[in-house]
Amino acid sequence: DTGVSQDPRHKITKRGQNVTFRCDPISEHNRLYWYRQTLGQGPEFLTYFQNEAQLEKSRLLSDRFSAERPKGSFSTLEIQRTEQGDSAMYLCASSFLGQGSGYTFGSGTRLTVV
């Protein structure tokens, strides 16, 4: 297990299309987080899971955004009807709650909506 994997690394899509990103966390970690980052800004929290339970999704930017984590393993983030304003880096991270050792981030998925 070499860390958190995100796929794809880059995605270019036309406005109005749906996109789905995948995140494979570190297998021993029980928490998984999604963040969005735009140029020059820090990561903005979107949602997170503890095992398969989604603990908070109020920060998802609109009802076009949804995330799942079936069986508490990998997670997907879907954006429906993409808009140009959705262009950003989408970051996934995982951690083990209670360990107090910080997050492990993936390399991110860079989304460009044209």
Place this chain on the structure above:
Amino acid sequence: SQQGEEDPQALSIQEGENATMNCSYKTSINNLQWYRQNSGRGLVHLILIRSNEREKHSGRLRVTLDTSKKSSSLLITASRAADTASYFCATDTTDSWGKLQFGAGTQVVVTP
């Protein structure tokens, strides 16, 4: 809105010099963490300091925490060109344990 704010926004130094950046936050924390991000990449965890700690060291990194002022500082000693990156503080607040909120970051450039 972001919980933490870093200062300065950008810092340019020469190799061998020390780099200091500060982070201020708004609400009570369980811990505060610092991360590094190289351009276009994910974030790398550097160091975590708990709310009952005042100072912590890791290699060339020194972090301080003043909970009365709701502030933290990150010092990188004897900087190297490879330290060029953006540095973010992140807070684990008492009302959302385990969920980090990030500041906007300090962009550090170290020139040879």
